[in-house]
Amino acid sequence: MIEFFGGSAPNPLKVLIAMEELKLSYISHNLDIINGALKTPDYLAINPNSKIPAIVDSEGPDGKPMPLAESGAILWYLAEKHGQFIPADLRDRYATLQWLMFQMSAIGPMFGQYVYFTRRVENQPHGVERYTTEVLRLYDVIERRLGESRFLACDEYTVADMATFPAMRYVKVTGLDWSKYPNITRWLDEIAARPAVIRAREVLGHLDLDDKIDFTPDQWDRLFNRGKYSRADELSAETE
Ligand SMILES: N[C@@H](CCC(=O)N[C@@H](CS)C(=O)NCC(=O)O)C(=O)O
16 A cells, blocks of 8 residues: 655656556545645655655565655656566666656756746746746657657656656646647647546646645745745855
């Protein structure tokens, strides 16, 4: 049995998709990210980085409970444990790792910053320009890749696709000309139609990154560690 700690966001959706694809039994906990649920000692023991998602697998590799954080690591762990969605062929296996790392290091963080600068803060044109350009560059990388391969890593659906689908599908890039991305469209439609992905979306429930989320200004500041939660002034002494 897996205990899953998530909430309404693209990173938890990756893990829900994997658990549904693998037909695992799990209990899902929705954590209240805005009111300190990620900062409790119990949760920090599961995810030292105090983010969602995380899991505790009651049957870890040594038979004991296994806590694990970082969506990419969780996907790899579950897929490897259950022998699916990571190809056996070594070339395809390392390609899967490559595209999973690409999601974790590029798509995830850059799309996150894009959402921040376009929707969560005002009057930061340099941030809007930088992350819009980067998101478009990443769209081009994926479009090219999906022009030569049915799925990201190879012709099989892998954990790299499960990791990359949520941000590509649900982060709305304003003004995007979809006619430039026929391969991404084909790939998104195929993944979105998978029964496991439909189930995962139902479990996740509401997910709309464009919504006017009902947080107070102080809650936004706390979420993004800004305003009175910023630590930038701690470094001022070191500039001398
Ligand atoms: N690299 C991490 C990123 C996790 C992450 O940033 N999660 C967001 C939700 S998508 C979160 O926990 N936000 C709440 C916060 O930062 O306090 C992963 O892939 O698991």
